Amino acid sequence: EADIYQTPRYLVIGTGKKITLECSQTMGHDKMYWYQQDPGMELHLIHYSYGVNSTEKGDLSSESTVSRIRTEHFPLTLESARPSHTSQYLCASSSLAGVSYNEQFFGPGTRLTVL
Amino acid sequence: AQTVTQSQPEMSVQEAETVTLSCTYDTSENNYYLFWYKQPPSRQMILVIRQEAYKQQNATENRFSVNFQKAAKSFSLKISDSQLGDTAMYFCAFMSFGGAQKLVFGQGTRLTINP
Incomplete structure (x- = not known):
């Protein structure tokens, strides 16, 4: 399996709490991504990064924010969690090397439930 | 914008059978x-x-092969000699050439291999 990790794997939290979902990879990849996936549904890109100090919004609008201070680390933060944020969040990474395609490797996901 | 459609929410076959998962997509690229x-x-x-x-x-990887019909914008997956370990959600995905290399996913097909 790919060397990309997410913590926590499961999180149940009350409305209004601030949460940070952690994602780290040991492959030295420049690009990192956050996807949101409702149960049994497709993945939607919410954030991505080309490298340190680079963050971009994805195709699906999200109230979450991300930061990229270190190459290996790409945390996602929700300042005030709401029930509508209940979902699974998947982190992925890929290399910038090469001129065409680089495979995205996925983490195991964090399943978030906001009560 | 690109879209990916998987019209089979669920499929179920017996072990050792062959199964084909459908995917269509829309792009001007x-x-x-x-x-x-x-x-x-x-x-x-x-x-x-x-x-x-x-x-x-068409690409092949051991028991997995695709039927890529560019004009029809169709991309089906064939799994031969299906195994219990093939039980999973299968997602079809599209990626533009170059740029941010963002993945656009279909809704997924839940495949169950029965013993």
């Missing part, structure tokens, strides 16, 4: 990539097979 990803229950998403749009030859 000429160069792109198509993927099939596998998401086993409670496990990480992994890449099954990849097809470059500029290649006419």
